[in-house]
Amino acid sequence: NAGVTQTPKFQVLKTGQSMTLQCAQDMNHNSMYWYRQDPGMGLRLIYYSASEGTTDKGEVPNGYNVSRLNKREFSLRLESAAPSQTSVYFCASSVGGSFEKLFFGSGTQLSVL
């Protein structure tokens, strides 16, 4: 049982480049989330998807887009990367809402030069 799988684990981009972070869960969870983790600021919610076919903005959505491809997969896209997007990105999933236990992926360390 893999749980929540994120790819890639590491990525270096130049300013202006685009990329997509992939996330998949095999626990049949309805809700999926993308967070970014920055020192001293904890985890901040970028986007979430309460169920297949729906997505909503979180606390820091600017510069990102998401796609809930199906129940298993929730991708995060940076269309034009900026140095301010250097961070560690975590995908998470839960059965229902965030009041349920969240299961996290192992993270993607992204550097934008």
Added chain:
Amino acid sequence: AQRVTQPEKLLSVFKGAPVELKCNYSYSGSPELFWYVQYSRQRLQLLLRHISRESIKGFTADLNKGETSFHLKKPFAQEEDSAMYYCALSQRNAGNMLTFGGGTRLMVKP
């Protein structure tokens, strides 16, 4: 808006000493509060939630609505408790927003 504050970025104690990681929140409704932990080279995982009123790995946390706090406590720290700890708050009636504090790194020295 809801907010979670963890005033200490780093807490260093000796093995066997009591530990208290502070968490304060601001929220007008009825909160659901959690502690998540990230051990070195491991995934972030749930440690405990206030509605369960449970003790996990010797840790407990009591919700104090009067002081709007949810401090995490353990009477005798162990070296394996060294990790990053995050307090988080969720609102049932406002989408699926889980708000995290800035985190406290706990270092337990031998």
